[in-house]
Amino acid sequence: MEKFVSLEISFVKKHYFKHILLALLFAILSGAVVSFKNLNELQSARVMEMYVSILGIILFTPLFMPEQDREIWRLEQSKKLSVVNLYILRILTAVIFLLATVSIFIIIMRQNNCEFPVLKLWIFSVCEILFLGSIGFFVSAVTNQVVLGYMAAIMYYMINFGATEYLKKLALFQVMRLGKYDFWYYMLAVSVLLFAAGISIREIRSKK
Amino acid sequence: MSLFSKECKQILKSLIFYIFIVIFVLYITTQFGGDAEDINLINKPEAGQEEYGYKITDNPEEIMDYAVNGIIYETYINSYSTYPFGFYKEIKLNENELQDMEELIYRLTGDKWDDIVSDYDNYIPPVKTEYSEFLEIMADACEIIGKGSSYEKEEMENHTTVPMTYEDAMEEYESMINKDHVTGTYARLFCDYAVILLAIIPVFFGVTRCLRDRRAKAEGVIFSKSVSSAKIIISRYMANVVMIFLPVLITALIIQIPYIYSAEAAGISADYMAFIRYSVIWLLPEIMIVTALSFAVTELTGGIWAIFIQFVWAFASMLSSSTLVGDFGLKLVVRWNTLGGADSYLRQVNDLYINRAFYVGLSVVLVAVSILIYSVKRKKGAAEHGKIRKSGN
Numbered sequence: 001m002e003k004f005v006s007l008e009i010s011f012v013k014k015h016y017f018k019h020i021l022l023a024l025l026f027a028i029l030s031g032a033v034v035s036f037k038n039l040n041e042l043q044s045a046r047v048m049e050m051y052v053s054i055l056g057i058i059l060f061t062p063l064f065m066p067e068q069d070r071e072i073w074r075l076e077q078s079k080k081l082s083v084v085n086l087y088i089l090r091i092l093t094a095v096i097f098l099l100a101t102v103s104i105f106i107i108i109m110r111q112n113n114c115e116f117p118v119l120k121l122w123i124f125s126v127c128e129i130l131f132l133g134s135i136g137f138f139v140s141a142v143t144n145q146v147v148l149g150y151m152a153a154i155m156y157y158m159i160n161f162g163a164t165e166y167l168k169k170l171a172l173f174q175v176m177r178l179g180k181y182d183f184w185y186y187m188l189a190v191s192v193l194l195f196a197a198g199i200s201i202r203e204i205r206s207k208k
Numbered sequence: 209m210s211l212f213s214k215e216c217k218q219i220l221k222s223l224i225f226y227i228f229i230v231i232f233v234l235y236i237t238t239q240f241g242g243d244a245e246d247i248n249l250i251n252k253p254e255a256g257q258e259e260y261g262y263k264i265t266d267n268p269e270e271i272m273d274y275a276v277n278g279i280i281y282e283t284y285i286n287s288y289s290t291y292p293f294g295f296y297k298e299i300k301l302n303e304n305e306l307q308d309m310e311e312l313i314y315r316l317t318g319d320k321w322d323d324i325v326s327d328y329d330n331y332i333p334p335v336k337t338e339y340s341e342f343l344e345i346m347a348d349a350c351e352i353i354g355k356g357s358s359y360e361k362e363e364m365e366n367h368t369t370v371p372m373t374y375e376d377a378m379e380e381y382e383s384m385i386n387k388d389h390v391t392g393t394y395a396r397l398f399c400d401y402a403v404i405l406l407a408i409i410p411v412f413f414g415v416t417r418c419l420r421d422r423r424a425k426a427e428g429v430i431f432s433k434s435v436s437s438a439k440i441i442i443s444r445y446m447a448n449v450v451m452i453f454l455p456v457l458i459t460a461l462i463i464q465i466p467y468i469y470s471a472e473a474a475g476i477s478a479d480y481m482a483f484i485r486y487s488v489i490w491l492l493p494e495i496m497i498v499t500a501l502s503f504a505v506t507e508l509t510g511g512i513w514a515i516f517i518q519f520v521w522a523f524a525s526m527l528s529s530s531t532l533v534g535d536f537g538l539k540l541v542v543r544w545n546t547l548g549g550a551d552s553y554l555r556q557v558n559d560l561y562i563n564r565a566f567y568v569g570l571s572v573v574l575v576a577v578s579i580l581i582y583s584v585k586r587k588k589g590a591a592e593h594g595k596i597r598k599s600g601n
Contacts, residue, residue, distance in 0.1 A: 022516065062512075145223070146512060147415050147515070148223065151227065151409075154408060154515075155405070162235070162401070163235065163238045163239065166238055
C-alpha cells in the first residue's frame with residue numbers, strides 16, 4: 001500500500017498537479033463569470049451543469065498522462081506491481097477533488113441565497129460530472145492518446161447543446177432544461193462501466 | 209512524394225480523422241435533417257393566415273417601448289438580469305445606484321419614480337425621448353448595471369421581435385426565391401451548425417500533429433533533416449486544414465441535395481454553388497485559425513494547453529454573443545441561426561468578409577510564429593544532439 005501511495009504522490013507531483021491547478025483556476029474564475037446569488041433551482045442547475053461539469057473533463061481525462069510515453073507504460077507492465085490498483089488510486093484522487101469542488105460550489109450557492117434541493121443537485125452534479133469525465137478517461141485509456149480523450153469528452157459536451165433528444169437518459173443539462181433529477185443513476189452506472197472497461201481493455205491490449 | 213501528401217496520408221491513417229467524420233456527420237445530420245417541415249418554408253405565404261412568424265424589428269419606437277418597460281420592471285424589483293459571459297448573473301443595485309437609475313427613468317418617461325411605483329400595475333410608460341438620446345440614457349444605465357445587460361445597444365437592436373405581417377412574410381419569401389435561390393438560406397444554416405464544432409475540432413488535429421514526433425521519439429531525426437522548418441510546418445498545416453475541410457465540403461454537397469430537388473420541384477432555380485461558396489467563406493477561415501493557433505501554442509508549450517485555450521475561446525465566443533443571427537464583429541463563431549433573412553444578411557455581409565479575412569490574416573501570422581518556434585527548437589536540438597545536416601536526405 002505504501003508503495004502505491006508513494007507512486008500516487010509522484011504521479012500528482014509530476015503529472016497531475018498542473019491539471020489540479022487548472023481546475024482550481026477554473027473554480028476561482030467562476031466568481032467573475034457566473035453569479036451565485038439568488039438563483040432559482042434551474043439557474044443553480046445551469047451553473048453546475050454548464051460550468052462546473054467541465055471539471056470532469058479536466059480531472060479525469062489526463063489520468064493516463066505518464067503512459068503517453070510508451071517506455072513508461074512498458075516499464076510499469078514489467079513490474080510485479082498491479083497497475084490496475086495504480087489506476088484505481090488515480091481515479092480515487094480525481095474523485096476526491098471532484099467531491100470537494102462540487103461541495104464548495106453547492107455551499108457557496110446556498111450561502112448566497114440560491115434555492116434548490118441541496119442533496120439532489122449535489123448527487124446529480126457529481127454523477128453528471130463523473131459521467132462526462134469517464135468518457136474522456138475511457139477514450140484516452142483505450143487509445144492511449146489523451147488528446148483523443150479530450151476530444152471525445154469535449155465533443156460530447158458540445159453536442160449536448162443541440163442534440164440532447166438523441167442522447168436520451170445520458171443527455172447532459174437535464175436539470176436546467178427539464179428540472180429532472182432521475183437520470184443520475186444511469187449516469188453513475190455508465191461512468192463505473194466506462195472506468196472499469198477503460199482499465200480492462202487497456203490491460204488486455206497491453207498484454208498482447 | 210511531397211511532404212504535403214505524406215502528411216495527408218498520415219491523417220488518413222489516424223483515428224482522430226475518422227472520429228471527426230463520425231462526430232461531424234452525426235451532429236450535422238441530427239441538426240440539419242432536411243426534414244419536410246423545413247423544406248415547406250418554400251411554400252408561398254397566403255393572405256389571412258393566423259400568423260406569419262416573428263421578425264427582429266429595427267423600428268426605434270418598438271425598441272424603445274420594449275426596453276423602457278423592461279428597465280422599469282427590473283428597477284421595481286431591483287434585480288437586473290445580465291449575461292456577461294453567457295451565464296446568468298443577477299445584479300442588485302445599492303441605494304445610490306438605484307437613485308441614479310430612477311433619474312434615468314425620469315429622463316426616459318418624464319414621470320417621477322414615486323408616481324410610477326404608486327400605480328405600478330396600471331402604469332404604461334410614455335417614451336419621451338428621441339432615439340439617439342434614448343441610446344445615451346441606456347448607455348448610462350449599462351454603466352450602472354454592468355456588462356451583459358439587456359440594455360446594451362446591440363442587445364436591444366438584435367433581440368426586439370415583433371409579429372410579421374403578410375407583407376413582411378411575402379417580402380421574406382421573395383428574398384428567399386430571388387436572392388438566396390433557396391439553397392442560400394439553407395447553406396447559411398448549415399454553416400451556423402458546422403461553425404460550432406469547427407471552432408474546437410481542428411485544435412485536436414493540430415495538437416496531435418505537433419506532439420506526434422515527440423510521442424514517436426522522432427523529433428531528433430526530423431530536426432536533423434535538411435528540409436526547411438517553413439516547409440515542414442507549412443505542409444503539416446496545409447494538410448491538416450485540407451483534411452478537415454474535405455469532409456465538411458463533402459457533407460455540404462450531400463446535405464444540399466434535398467433542397468435542390470425541392471426547389472426544382474417548386475419551379476425555382478436553385479443555386480448549386482451556395483453550399484460550397486458559404487463553406488469556403490464561412491468555415492474554411494475558422495478551420496485555418498483554430499489549426500494555426502493549435503500549432504503555435506503546441507510548438508511553444510510542447511503540451512496539450514492549446515486544447516484548453518481553444519475551448520475557452522470557442523465557448524466565450526459562443527456565449528458572449530448577443531444574437532444568434534449576424535452581428536459578426538470579430539467573433540470566432542459567427543452565427544446565422546435562422547432560415548431566411550437574405551436582406552438582413554446582405555446588409556451585414558461585408559462585416560462577415562472583414563471578420564473572415566481578419567482570421568485568415570491572423571492564421572498566416574500564427575503559422576509564421578510556429579515556423580519561428582520550430583526553427584529555434586531545431587537549432588536547440590542541433591546544439592544538444594549534433595549538427596543539422598547541410599545537404600541531401
